[in-house]
Amino acid sequence: MYKLVIIDDEPAVRGGLGKFVDWSEYGIVLAGTADDGDTGLALIERVKPDIVLTDVMMPAMDGIRMSRDVRERFPETKIVFISGHNDAGYLRSALQIHAADYIFKPVKRTELRKVIEAIVQDLHAKEKERQLLKEMQIKLSQSMPLLREKFLMSLIQDGIADAEGVQEKAAFLNLNLPLDMPYLVLAITIDDLEEAYGGRSERDKQLLAYSLLNIVQELIDRYLPGYAFENRAAEYVALLVLDERLEDPEATLLALAGAIRDNLRRWLKIGVTIGVGERAEHLGLLPASYRHAREAADQKWYMGKNQVITMDSLETGTADPIRFDSRQSERLVSALKSGEKHRLETELEEVFEPLAPIRKEGFKYVRHAGLQMIALAGRLLLELNLLNREKEELEARALDRLMKLETMAELKSFVSDYLYGICCWIQEKRSGRSSNVIEQTQKFIDENYAKNVSIADIAASVYLSQTYVSLLFKQETGETIYEYLMKVRIEKAKELLRDPRIKFYEVCELVGYTDPSYFGKLFKKMTGLTLSAYRNQQ
Numbered sequence: 431m432y433k434l435v436i437i438d439d440e441p442a443v444r445g446g447l448g449k450f451v452d453w454s455e456y457g458i459v460l461a462g463t464a465d466d467g468d469t470g471l472a473l474i475e476r477v478k479p480d481i482v483l484t485d486v487m488m489p490a491m492d493g494i495r496m497s498r499d500v501r502e503r504f505p506e507t508k509i510v511f512i513s514g515h516n517d518a519g520y521l522r523s524a525l526q527i528h529a530a531d532y533i534f535k536p537v538k539r540t541e542l543r544k545v546i547e548a549i550v551q552d553l554h555a556k557e558k559e560r561q562l563l564k565e566m567q568i569k570l571s572q573s574m575p576l577l578r579e580k581f582l583m584s585l586i587q588d589g590i591a592d593a594e595g596v597q598e599k600a601a602f603l604n605l606n607l608p609l610d611m612p613y614l615v616l617a618i619t620i621d622d623l624e625e626a627y628g629g630r631s632e633r634d635k636q637l638l639a640y641s642l643l644n645i646v647q648e649l650i651d652r653y654l655p656g657y658a659f660e661n662r663a664a665e666y667v668a669l670l671v672l673d674e675r676l677e678d679p680e681a682t683l684l685a686l687a688g689a690i691r692d693n694l695r696r697w698l699k700i701g702v703t704i705g706v707g708e709r710a711e712h713l714g715l716l717p718a719s720y721r722h723a724r725e726a727a728d729q730k731w732y733m734g735k736n737q738v739i740t741m742d743s744l745e746t747g748t749a750d751p752i753r754f755d756s757r758q759s760e761r762l763v764s765a766l767k768s769g770e771k772h773r774l775e776t777e778l779e780e781v782f783e784p785l786a787p788i789r790k791e792g793f794k795y796v797r798h799a800g801l802q803m804i805a806l807a808g809r810l811l812l813e814l815n816l817l818n819r820e821k822e823e824l825e826a827r828a829l830d831r832l833m834k835l836e837t838m839a840e841l842k843s844f845v846s847d848y849l850y851g852i853c854c855w856i857q858e859k860r861s862g863r864s865s866n867v868i869e870q871t872q873k874f875i876d877e878n879y880a881k882n883v884s885i886a887d888i889a890a891s892v893y894l895s896q897t898y899v900s901l902l903f904k905q906e907t908g909e910t911i912y913e914y915l916m917k918v919r920i921e922k923a924k925e926l927l928r929d930p931r932i933k934f935y936e937v938c939e940l941v942g943y944t945d946p947s948y949f950g951k952l953f954k955k956m957t958g959l960t961l962s963a964y965r966n967q968q
Contacts, residue, residue: 432480432553437470437496438512439488443535447483447512451542456550467491468571474500479507480553481530486513494523501527506556508517508549512537576946578603579659582669586615586661586720590713590722606655608671616668616687617723618646621701621735624666624834638698645693653686667720667729672709687738695736703730706740731793752797754781762803762849763810764773769857771850778803778849782842793838800832800845807852816857820905851898867892868906871899872914879918880942885911919943920956927965934961 434453438444444463453460461477464470468491482500484493497509513522514535516879524532530552531545581603584870590596600607620626627635639660646668647659656670668690676682687704694702705727707719726739733739758781765774781803785796808825811817828848835841874891875883888911889896903911919941926937938949954960959967 431457431459432550433477434458434481434483435462435464435470435473435479436460437464437467437473437488437493438483438485439465440485441465441510443485447537450537450539451546456546456866458546458550464533467493467496471496474504474507481508481510481549483510483512483796484746486511494527497524497527497529509552510545510549551943574603580607581605582657582667585713586667586669586716589717590716593714596713605657606671607713609713611712612672612674613713613716613719613844614670614672614683615689615707615710615716615719615723616670616683617661617705617707617720617727618666618668618690619703619704619705619727619730620664621730621836622838626700627664632819638700639666639696642694642700643699646690649686649689649693653682653689661955666697669716684740686739691736691738701736703727703735704738705729706738720736728793731796732838734837734839754802755769759802759806762806766807766810766849766853766856769853771853774850774853775846778842778846778954782838785838796838797832797835800841801829801847804828804832804848807849811852811856816856817955824901847895847897850895851901854894854898855902867899867902871911872902875911875915875918877920880940882942882944916952917954920953923949923953924957924964928968930965937961 436444436447438447442493444465448460448463458481458892461479462473464473464645466488467484470482470488471491474482482497484497486493488496488563488847493511493513497511500507500509507531510530511532512535513532530549533541533545581599582605585596585607587756596607597609626638630638643658643660646666650658650668650670654670654673656668658666658668661667668686670683670686672679683706687706691702691704694700705723705725707721707723707726710719729739730737758777762774762777762781765777768774781799785792785799804825808817811821828844832841832844835844871888871894874888878887885896885900889899892899894902900911903909903914907914909917923937923941926932926940932940934950935946938944938946941949943949943952950961953964959966
């Protein structure tokens with residue numbers, strides 16, 4: 431409801447105006463009346479009306495003088511003058527204080543209603559405008575983090591073209607970024623991205639990013655002035671203002687980077703590699719510091735994960751591209767055909783060793799060589815007429831997995847295991863040893879089912895790699911090693927259950943399981959009966 435006050439020195443006029451119009455029809459409530467400018471001004475200060483109907487000529491303080499005070503203190507209040515004097519001077523005064531309207535006595539109902547309708551319409555428009563402005567301010571406030579992030583991203587990527595404009599925008603975003611102070615950038619990249627993000631919903635990914643930024647910002651606030659923001663997927667940036675009063679800036683930076691790495695591992699269970707950029711003497715040189723930080727972080731392919739890497743810790747290395755050439759291909763094929771693991775490892779070392787010192791784009795060369803070697807193994811199987819559907823699927827999975835590896839050590843180990851598995855498989859097929867390997871594997875399981883045996887134990891018993899023995903067993907028997915082990919254990923459990931003196935938990939332990947609850951569920955899944963139901967049937 432809008433509030434209205436009526437000010438007139440004639441009681442009859444005040445009473446008449448109060449009843450002359452059904453004010454509620456316009457959403458207006460009469461908040462009070464006064465008989466003079468002095469008392470009217472006090473009333474206005476108390477109730478803060480939206481509309482004032484006031485006489486012009488009054489004793490102690492006239493309506494013009496009172497309205498000047500009202501306009502100064504309450505500029506949004508609508509003032510309508512009512513006067514019995516058709517005088518040009520009064521009209522000019524009313525215009526000077528921007529009165530909403532001027533009505534002559536005797537007041538006509540139609541004229542008053544018309545004036546009030548116009549005022550109410552204007553009040554509605556102003557209220558709508560204020561509401562819209564309020565909503566825009568709320569939206570701006572909600573968008574502020576995104577605007578800050580966008581602005582900071584532009585600083586590290588594009589630098590500054592207009593120093594004055596940058597300072598103005600930074601002030602608007604409530605960012606303290608002095609133009610002539612030295613800066614430094616940290617590039618924080620998430621290790622094992624597939625493991626960190628795999629299986630997470632989009633909501634959980636956003637929650638992870640939010641939590642990570644909170645931890646990083648809290649740590650920055652402890653050490654140095656600066657800001658943390660997400661630059662792109664799985665890469666976060668710390669933009670730091672270097673305080674010249676620090677006794678040992680380098681030690682402070684490394685302590686901050688180490689704290690970020692350790693706290694993210696502790697609280698979020700994720701590993702990160704942090705690249706430390708070089709010092710930028712002023713805000714305009716931030717892109718160079720960021721570029722150095724990115725290059726340092728990218729060296730985890732060689733330096734390893736979960737590291738803090740500085741530019742001065744890196745050697746330059748050769749910039750010449752090193753390829754996996756035809757001579758190396760021929761020697762690798764020969765090693766695969768030979769079935770000699772030591773010879774294969776030697777050939778792989780000769781491929782990977784020259785690639786290790788390459789810093790710029792080094793991992794690209796290593797990955798390319800790995801892809802070529804896996805494809806080479808596939809072509810060899812095709813030539814030997816050993817390439818079946820299962821091997822094609824294995825190769826496709828290997829190529830996909832290789833593209834997700836992040837360090838040279840991981841890639842080298844993966845390619846080595848894969849090729850050795852292919853090497854052994856070729857030899858098995860040629861020598862007809864497959865059935866013998868399967869028999870030895872099954873015998874080992876039959877004799878050791880009660881122990882906590884692993885694939886590594888089983889592979890070691892037949893002198894083969896885990897990958898290869900698993901693949902061979904599945905191919906020859908149609909079931910995995912774990913499926914066979916579980917089947918053996920369940921059959922042995924059936925035998926033990928026939929003896930009522932053996933308790934259920936003892937049966938569980940005697941067949942190699944440690945959790946009776948899990949064993950009971952597994953037994954029911956495999957046999958369709960609970961342990962007690964099976965025993966009762968015997």
